[in-house]
Amino acid sequence: MGVHCVAIGACGRVLQRAFSLHPAHAPKDMENFFQLVRNIVPALTSKKHKGQDGRIGIVGGCQEYTGAPYFAGITALKVGADLTHVFCAREAAPVIKSYSPELIVHPVLDSSGAVEEVEKWLPRLHALVVGPGLGRDSLLLNNVRGILEATKARDIPVVIDADGLWLVAQQPALIRGYQKAVLTPNRVEFSRLWEAVFSSPMDATNQSDSILKLSQALGNITVVQKGEQDLISNGQQVLVCSQEGSGRRCGGQGDLLSGSLGVLVHWALLAGPEKTNGSSPLLVAAWGACTLTRECNHQAFQKYGRSTTTTDMIAEVGTTFSKLFTT
Numbered sequence: 001m002g003v004h005c006v007a008i009g010a011c012g013r014v015l016q017r018a019f020s021l022h023p024a025h026a027p028k029d030m031e032n033f034f035q036l037v038r039n040i041v042p043a044l045t046s047k048k049h050k051g052q053d054g055r056i057g058i059v060g061g062c063q064e065y066t067g068a069p070y071f072a073g074i075t076a077l078k079v080g081a082d083l084t085h086v087f088c089a090r091e092a093a094p095v096i097k098s099y100s101p102e103l104i105v106h107p108v109l110d111s112s113g114a115v116e117e118v119e120k121w122l123p124r125l126h127a128l129v130v131g132p133g134l135g136r137d138s139l140l141l142n143n144v145r146g147i148l149e150a151t152k153a154r155d156i157p158v159v160i161d162a163d164g165l166w167l168v169a170q171q172p173a174l175i176r177g178y179q180k181a182v183l184t185p186n187r188v189e190f191s192r193l194w195e196a197v198f199s200s201p202m203d204a205t206n207q208s209d210s211i212l213k214l215s216q217a218l219g220n221i222t223v224v225q226k227g228e229q230d231l232i233s234n235g236q237q238v239l240v241c242s243q244e245g246s247g248r249r250c251g252g253q254g255d256l257l258s259g260s261l262g263v264l265v266h267w268a269l270l271a272g273p274e275k276t277n278g279s280s281p282l283l284v285a286a287w288g289a290c291t292l293t294r295e296c297n298h299q300a301f302q303k304y305g306r307s308t309t310t311t312d313m314i315a316e317v318g319t320t321f322s323k324l325f326t327t
């Protein structure tokens with residue numbers, strides 16, 4: 001399937017218990033991680049009520065960017081969440097609603113009572129994805145700062161992407177040490193975070209060392225560095241996901257990743273370390289979301305080649321998820 005997954009401990013030492021770098025062992029290691037993701041996926045039963053498999057909030061969407069929160073929100077639903085709430089700026093709301101009747105859209109993010117408006121919903125949400133299409137308007141970012149504080153106070157898991165990472169780069173203390181946070185920077189966002197945290201340019205020669213150090217400096221929160229290979233670290237180990245994608249790099253793929261991760265983070269924390277064989281639930285969730293995103297890219301590219309767009313990838317989520325993670 002073109003998958004490669006290893007784990008590297010602090011100082012580059014291989015964690016033998018979890019994985020082996022020896023090529024002969026690699027397929028078994030990969031299979032282990034697939035199994036761990038399968039373990040956290042909740043069973044579909046007739047006993048469940050609406051909402052039980054996930055109520056996910058997306059914080060983002062402004063005048064310029066309406067696609068990104070839609071991509072993240074619809075992906076969360078297609079992975080298996082029951083309800084998705086998008087909290088966006090007023091102008092973005094009718095646009096996002098018009099893309100899909102599936103999303104519940106709250107036009108509150110640029111209002112003076114934004115924090116209170118979102119806070120009302122927090123007790124009903126299982127996870128928050130902060131940043132897709134948020135933009136960098138200072139009023140919005142200030143409101144999101146308050147929303148993040150309220151989210152932490154309620155111990156709700158949070159995935160931070162895109163302009164949410166811009167905010168974290170302005171104020172790393174906002175998220176430092178919060179064990180239920182996952183950051184999903186692309187390469188440029190990663191360098192920005194690095195420079196904010198270390199006040200020096202990043203050394204690009206050893207990426208696994210860099211992600212380990214950044215995670216540690218942020219209090220061992222989980223970081224996913226997206227790229228040709230995705231690196232995932234909690235400051236103790238580094239996972240590599242190189243599920244085969246394609247050469248197509250259309251905008252919005254990162255939103256598919258953050259939306260799917262919002263659901264998987266909730267499922268992984270609910271399942272707990274017994275189901276993840278002692279591995280960090282957030283690492284398992286992140287590896288699952290990266291593998292899913294890359295495989296959706298691969299599948300869509302088989303059909304559409306250079307014309308592949310994120311919408312085509314989202315159409316692959318259901319079958320790809322079943323193929324990879326349904327037992």
Ligand SMILES: NC(=O)C1=CN([C@@H]2O[C@H](COP(=O)(O)OP(=O)(O)OC[C@H]3O[C@@H](n4cnc5c(N)ncnc54)[C@H](O)[C@@H]3O)[C@@H](O)[C@H]2O)[C@@H](O)CC1
Nearest residue numbers: 065066067068131132133134135162163186187188251252
């Ligand atoms: N349809 C939409 O509404 C979309 C909106 N988006 C939003 O656009 C806003 C800005 O996101 P950006 O990703 O542009 O953030 P940045 O403004 O931080 O990125 C700057 C530039 O870095 C470049 N870049 C990305 N990966 C790179 C790499 N590996 N090596 C070298 N250069 C690289 C990109 O071309 C981008 O123009 C966010 O709010 C984001 O959510 C994107 O998610 C794309 C889709």
Ligand SMILES: Nc1ncnc2c1ncn2[C@@H]1O[C@H](COP(=O)(O)OP(=O)(O)OP(=O)(O)O)[C@@H](O)[C@H]1O
Nearest residue numbers: 186226227228230245251252253254255257293294
């Ligand atoms: N060179 C690459 N080869 C294969 N897959 C890649 C490559 N670069 C990124 N990806 C995959 O694409 C997904 C999104 O990563 P990307 O770096 O495009 O994020 P992004 O810039 O935040 O995207 P967005 O346009 O949504 O903001 C990730 O799952 C990553 O694994």
Ligand SMILES: [Mg+2]
Nearest residue numbers: 162186254255
């Ligand atoms: Mg992005």
